[in-house]
Amino acid sequence: MDYVIEMLGIRKEFPGIVANNNITLQVEKGEIHALLGENGAGKSTLMNVLFGLYQPEKGEIRVKGKKVDITNPNIANDLGIGMVHQHFMLVNNFTVTENIILGNEPSKMGKTNLKEAEKQVREISERYGLAVDPSAKISDISVGMQQRVEILKTLYRGAEILIFDEPTAVLTPQEIKELISIMNALIKEGKSIILITHKLKEIMEVCHKVTVIRKGEGIGTVKVSATNPNELASLMVGREVLFTTDKTSAKPGETVLEVKNLVVKDARMVTAIDSLSLDVKAGEIVGIAGVDGNGQSELIEAITGLKKHESGTIHLNGKDIGRLTPRKVAESGVGHIPQDRHKHGLVLDFAIGENMVLQTYHQKPYSKSGILNFKEIYKKAEQLIKEFDVRTPSSSTPARALSGGNQQKAIIGREVDRDPDLLIAAQPTRGLDVGAIEFIHKRLIEQRDKGKAILLVSFELDEIMNVSDRIAVIYEGKIVAIVKPEETTEQELGLLMAGSKLKGEGVAP
Structure with missing residues (x-):
């Protein structure tokens, strides 16, 4: 059989x-081949070997049957291999075209020919249905559009084999659908795609074959048409995985969080939260469902003290916390699992042990008179690493060296350990595998059952339906409906998220 890519007996240490x-x-040529595995299984490492970012200790790589030595990404590009990274490699204040041609600029008499480049970018964009404005600034376009720019970058360089690293981790449901259409268009053109993922639904929908990796070992390759999500999940984690979370009915108590008539402006001073009212009681999980960009970030920032609100009130256990600093909000009893774990959840160059006390380092026993007590810090870190199954070589390993799932477990361990009355979980399972998702959902429900109030913000509708006791739908900065998961469907939620009202109803109690 003719393969466009063969990686044989690869070992990377x-x-x-x-x-x-x-x-x-x-x-094979013209197929979408999934690379499936838990966070930290070695998927991205294997693809970084193929792209020339890492050199393997053993094994060989063949491109179209010919043995090759890929010592850097430029060689990979020359061989027709392009990579769309999970964390985009774009310059924010450059335009789309400037980012695409960076390092490969067409020039005329020593001058970069931007007009010619823009024309080429527009042609490629139209050919593959990417619909990107070549003159737009990266800082002004959505995350989904930025990903299209990354795809265009590889196509501009003539890539025949595209590696997508967790491409849907940061996309809304609508953008995921659009990306699947783009991938199918690329395959029709004779391209081949390697898709690094752990989202079983997407594999079943778009892939032809799947190779499973577990703890750095190849488990095998199967045809997607001959398998099912349960079988793939078992291959991936080595045990049966529950796709629905076991939970009893909520027993809500007193109101913990009460938000009334809140108005918040975004960075451009446009109203992002518009007279929003919401409450979360002790012993319940309230899920916020909505398409990204409808005020979710501004709502969380206002509650946690990261952003000032224009008007309205925020009460925690009856006390006004609306004008407190983030530290005072946290000390009042608010835990926060942030939406972007790299930007707001961790200091990536600090040891994972040090990250475990980011909220409490100034308190005893972790410091005295401003001097840190590292013995106590690492003692606490070891306890949380064990309790929350954070897989790391040691507590002194830098946070950036851990997989996304283990970084997330560390953040959740840190926040839950503080025993907050209100836990805000923003995209808590974004980019995580089924095993880590199951673990995190169980922890959220455990906190609920201990009488804590949980505010869950997620773009994953199945997560919202599975974990929430009540669902508040946000649209253009307003709560447009509050429904119970057992009394609605994903289709109904989708309509509400798009601004439609359900027949004969206003806002449910």
Whole structure:
């Protein structure tokens, strides 16, 4: 059989860890081939070897049957291999075109020919249905559009084999649908795609074959048409996985969070939260469902003290916390699992142990008279690492060296350990595998059952339906409906999220 890519017996080691051990991956022309595994299984490492960012200790790579030595990404580009990274590699204050041609600029008499480049970008964009404005600034376009720019970058360089690293982790449901259409268009053009993912629904929908990696070992390759999500989940984590979360009915108590007539403006001074009212009681999970950009971030920032609100009130256990600093809000009893774990959840160059006390380092026993007590810090870190199953070589490993799932477990451990009355969980399972998702959902329900109030903000409708006791739908900065998960469907929620009203109803109690 003719393969466009063959990775045979690849072994990649880092100090103290074998990331890939004797892994084989074979991809045919014109197929979408999924690379499936838990966070930290070695998927991205394997693709970084293929793209020339890492050099393997053992094994060989063949492109179209010919053995190659890919020592850097430029060689990968020359061989027709392009990579769309999970964390985009874009310059925010450059235009779309400037980002696409960076390092590969067409020039005329020593001058960059931007007009010619824009024309080429527009042609490629139209050919593959990418619909990107070549002259737009990166800082002014959505995350979904930025991802299209990354795809265009690879196509501009003539890529025949595209590696997508967790491409749907930061996309809304609508953008995911659009991305699947784009991938299908690329395949029709004879391209081949390797899709790094752990989203089983997407694999079943779009992929032809799937290669499973578990703890750095290749488990095998199966045809998607001959498998099912349960079987893939078991192959991925080595045990049966529950897709629905076991939980008893909520027993709501006193109101913990009460938001009334809140008005918040965004960075451009446009009203993002418009007279919003919401409450969360002790012993319940309230899920906020909505398309990204409808005020979710501004609502969380206002509650946690990160953004000042124009008017309205925010009460925690009857006390006004609306004008407090973020530290005072946290000390009042608010825990926050932030939407972007890299920007707002961790200091990536600090040890994971140090990250465990970011909210409490100034308190005893972690410091005295401004001097940190590292013995106590690392003692607490070891306890949380064990309790929350954070897989790390040691508590002194830098946070950036951990997989996304383990970074998230560390943040959740830190926030839950503080025993807050209100826990705000924003996209708590974004970019995580089924095993980590199951773990985090159980922890949220455990906190609910201990009488804590949980505010869950997620773009994953199945997560909202599965975990919430009540669902508040947000649209253009307003709560347009409050429904119970057992009394609605994903389709109804989708309509509400798009601004439609359900027949014969106003806002449910």
